[in-house]
Amino acid sequence: MLASLLRAVRPAPKFVMSEPKGPIVKSVVPGPESLALLNEYEGLTQDFRTVRFFADYQKSIGNYVADADGNMLLDAYTLNASLPIGYNHPSYLSFLDNANIRNHLIHRTACAVTPSSDWALKLKNTLLPLAPEGLTEVFMSCGCGIGATENAMKAASIWYYKNQYGVDYTPEQIKSTIEGKPPGIPDYAFLSLEGAYHGRSIGLLSVSSSSGLDKVDFPSFKWPKAPFPKEKYPIGNHSENKAQESQALEATRKVFQASKIPIVGLMVEPIQNEGTYYASPYYYQQLQVIAKEFKAALIVDETYSGVGATGKMWAHQHWGINPDILVFSKKAQVAGFFSKPEFRPPHPLMMMGTWCGDPLRLYQLQGVMNVITNDNLIANAESTGEYLLSGLSIIQGKRGKIANIRGVGLHLAFDMPDKKNAWGLCKKLLEKGVHVGVAKDNVIQLRPSLIFGREHADIFLNAVDASL
Amino acid sequence: MLASLLRAVRPAPKFVMSEPKGPIVKSVVPGPESLALLNEYEGLTQDFRTVRFFADYQKSIGNYVADADGNMLLDAYTLNASLPIGYNHPSYLSFLDNANIRNHLIHRTACAVTPSSDWALKLKNTLLPLAPEGLTEVFMSCGCGIGATENAMKAASIWYYKNQYGVDYTPEQIKSTIEGKPPGIPDYAFLSLEGAYHGRSIGLLSVSSSSGLDKVDFPSFKWPKAPFPKEKYPIGNHSENKAQESQALEATRKVFQASKIPIVGLMVEPIQNEGTYYASPYYYQQLQVIAKEFKAALIVDETYSGVGATGKMWAHQHWGINPDILVFSKKAQVAGFFSKPEFRPPHPLMMMGTWCGDPLRLYQLQGVMNVITNDNLIANAESTGEYLLSGLSIIQGKRGKIANIRGVGLHLAFDMPDKKNAWGLCKKLLEKGVHVGVAKDNVIQLRPSLIFGREHADIFLNAVDASL
Known part of the structure; x- marks a missing residue:
């Protein structure tokens, strides 16, 4: 919808990735399965209170994180900004599928x-x-x-x-x-x-x-x-x-x-x-x-x-x-x-x-950089970032309510009027299968992977537009 | 030789491991290949001055660390005490050889x-x-x-x-x-x-x-x-x-x-x-x-x-x-x-x-604990430790020079008269293919893996005995 308004930015690269066409929402997030796991988790550790949901990293793919309740969420927060090329990238999986891995792994x-x-x-x-x-x-x-x-x-x-x-x-x-x-x-x-x-x-x-x-x-x-x-x-x-x-x-x-x-x-x-x-x-x-x-x-x-x-x-x-x-x-x-x-x-x-x-983690960086270089992902981050900024500006013009739209590449944010509105938007986005972060009470933050393309931006922008 | 004097301690468990019968020494340590690598390394990082030698972790096995010069050293210092069950333990390698690994690895x-x-x-x-x-x-x-x-x-x-x-x-x-x-x-x-x-x-x-x-x-x-x-x-x-x-x-x-x-x-x-x-x-x-x-x-x-x-x-x-x-x-x-x-x-x-x-490292701990439990390695650490203490006491009685023999299990040490003597012994042991640590100027420290058995203790004790 909004995409038709955005002709000025460069074309996005294409990824070969078996992602779903959009988020799949089967339950509220966290759903009953995540809540049951949280209950289990509470007895064991101090960390349980910061958990948003339990993920299924085997079923997660590309920009979509699968959770314990069968939801597939468009992930614009990606492991607190530590996931460079999305979930289970096929080229990266191939890279890791060789005998070197065990050797890198067995000794720290x-x-x-x-x-x-x-x-x-x-x-x-x-x-x-x-x-x-x-x-x-x-x-x-x-x-x-x-x-x-x-x-x-x-x-x-x-x-x-x-x-x-x-x-x-x-x-x-x-x-x-x-x-x-x-x-x-x-x-x-x-x-x-x-x-x-x-x-x-x-x-x-x-x-x-x-x-x-x-x-x-x-x-x-x-x-x-x-x-x-x-x-x-x-x-x-x-x-x-x-x-x-x-x-x-x-x-x-x-x-x-x-x-x-x-x-x-x-x-x-x-x-x-x-x-x-x-x-x-x-x-x-x-x-x-x-x-x-x-x-x-x-x-x-x-x-x-x-x-x-x-x-x-x-x-x-x-x-x-x-x-x-x-x-x-x-x-x-x-x-x-x-x-x-x-x-x-x-x-x-x-x-x-x-x-x-850590030779193992350095080996992983090598696999990650291969994908980033081959798929021209830094240019994608720049181009998708511009697209998102333009899209958010259009939404701001249409709906008001959001302010201070900002970002460099895919590190993006905007302000909501207050904490209640920020968490309200966050919750509404989750209902539509979109995962974002909230910072400083009223800031909605995006930290997607470098494979976040225009089609994912459209899903995100439409979800924000519909939620406001 | 010394082993014959030590009958009082319990029998050691047997390991199925294709270790060499003893250290293989082809060069001084660090050898020419390690020194060449060190030269290369010096241009890249601050860490080069603490390097003792460059290792070949694919060729390392059990208690023996292989280095870049083809030496196989009995390792009584094992990655600064961070290697629990030796190098390339076959059961551990099998444990790591499954599809779970890539999934644990691909996402932090x-x-x-x-x-x-x-x-x-x-x-x-x-x-x-x-x-x-x-x-x-x-x-x-x-x-x-x-x-x-x-x-x-x-x-x-x-x-x-x-x-x-x-x-x-x-x-x-x-x-x-x-x-x-x-x-x-x-x-x-x-x-x-x-x-x-x-x-x-x-x-x-x-x-x-x-x-x-x-x-x-x-x-x-x-x-x-x-x-x-x-x-x-x-x-x-x-x-x-x-x-x-x-x-x-x-x-x-x-x-x-x-x-x-x-x-x-x-x-x-x-x-x-x-x-x-x-x-x-x-x-x-x-x-x-x-x-x-x-x-x-x-x-x-x-x-x-x-x-x-x-x-x-x-x-x-x-x-x-x-x-x-x-x-x-x-x-x-x-x-x-x-x-x-x-x-x-x-x-x-x-x-x-x-x-x-880190799910990956937790998975590794699981593999490590399987081996420790199945091979009764904590009892081995206790028994080999006692054996080493007795052996060092005999050497002390025979040669003097070493003092304050001490240890709990395989965490062992003894004092040399001074820094020069400590590093001298360390060097002589390396010439015999035995790798130990030096601490506090004059302390020889052992931090072997839990698979350090009586046969390895004998090699170590004989090397100390011959070096003094």
Whole structure:
């Protein structure tokens, strides 16, 4: 219906995938089977309260997630943005169907101590070609974004103090680390932005300020936060955005100037994941200037935004900046960071971990990248993203009620008037077999896989149109 | 040779495994091929300096790790204690050879949001039967010990303050968390023991004091440490050990009494992994009494010591204590913690993570536990451990030079006079095709798999005997 109104955008690629023609809805979600499983689950674990439904990953296909009640839901939230090429992609399944898999699987190798003979080659051929220019080194974490981002912060700290007082640590420095005190552990800070979310470890919560319930009662460093510009979207249409950005940048500079302790690193998400907020390229370029001015490392956290879904391999490439360190996880299947070579610690054993990389997950990334490249999926993300934005604008014109339509590629969001309306829309969409996320009370968020095409966009847009 | 002297210990189980009869040494280790690979590796990553050799995991079998130079090394260090049943165990390989694997592999499922339909059943049947009595709940971390141990600390914090001021957080509490300040984030501490190693995230380094180079320049909480008793081994033979333990316990109590801020949790390794230090059951039982007295959670970190290698499923079971929280990772393949039910957070979303558990790794644990149970490998760990201790005592009597022989099951160690001698022995053992670890400058450490049998112990003991 709406599709007929959208002629301006480029044609979408075709996928060979045995998806259903649209969502299949047999029950409310969560349905009776999911609720029964939830009841079972409640006795075993703390996690049960965040479960939306129980999925059947064998029956899920492409953009459709099957649930325990036989529903097939169009998935625009895809495992919290960690599913790059949809469910059970046939090319990826073929790739995984070989004898190598068992070998990759049977041992969780200690890459930091006894890596496999082909490990260096694999890093060189699979991972490092994905790094932005100048970020020629990679550090692998054990398995998820926590280790990746925390180690990025550690690398930045080592680099900062290497520049300050060299690399020959005194016995006093080493000894004082036991109690966490200077001179071994100087008092310093990382600067992050209001609204940022970098993860839930104790260190990462100290640079996150997304909500409150995820931090209450946990140990935290009392590090400063700089304001993030409150923009109206689309950015180009609002003259006051420029003023917002200038104020935020000025405040950021003031935080650096006013800090009584050094700020060794500035942490930035290219798109704030909680709420899908971003600013203009100018803003990010100026952040880089400020970081450089105060000799702080610029750490770009692409845990959510990396690997193509924004229409570029890395979302920060939309802003024309060159980070010192780039963190990846989620869609990459492996986790770690790329860095400039000067971020290599001066001594061994300063940073490591038993596993430090996972050949199995790297193998998966290889399979994922094959599909992304062969099917031209980054271009698809860009094109479908534009299509979705246009479609949402048309709906806004027709129905009102939704505001601040925004997004980069397939990382999209819009605001509902309030929490009740947001969850109401979410529920109505589920009734129509469409799965989306809700953030910051009133924000509807989309995080589909890179195979989300125009036909899926149409289903989504029609469902939103009919629900409002 | 030495084996003939050791008749007192129980017979070892037999394994069907096509191992070589002994180590095969074709080159020094690292050999030319490993060195060439290291050279290649150096350009790509920071991790290259901790590499001991490059391994060929397809050719590795049982207790023998193959390296890039065609050496087959008897492995008494096994991927930093994370390989439970040796390399390419045939039963485990068969277990992994089925269609389920690809399905487990292709999606890293978001267990906290949309777990698979069989997830609850899997936790119930595979993981929870391994929990010690009373620890009826499990929290799964994303992939490694960092997430597991940090979340255990978070659970302890929530529990402590739930007991203090209830669970209805005020807007002031929530708001103040953004800056990491009271009332949302009270000032408090975790108490850990001198020499402890709990991991390398920023939060975990604050409860570790194993060396110094792994902490220098990293942010750290200034939390207290209590002394760990300096024992002579075997513990039973030295009367001054009791005094050491009493002093350490008294000092621990004093840290609690003197602390100006609450201590919400006491972190304990059943065996300190760095150096393989432990005390008597009495000591650990008293630690539990002290934790209870001061209303702190007792967190037992079994990242290294768990899953059978000490001769019990969990090493703390040697000490007759009941932790509030038990952390697992490494040999378990999955990572997380078991806890008493009162450690469940009062609200959803306080603790979670995108992945929160990994069905693939849980499936691996199932395969591992099948082998451990069928082959009676925990009894093997106990029996081979006793055999190794006896053998090392005989060598000590014959050659001197080694001291403080100690261990629980296969977690064994002894002291060399100094760093030079320790690394010298390590090198000589490698020349004879035996791979061990070195810790704390002068400690030779063993962390073999649970399939390390008497025949492997003989090879190890003869190599030590000949090297001294």
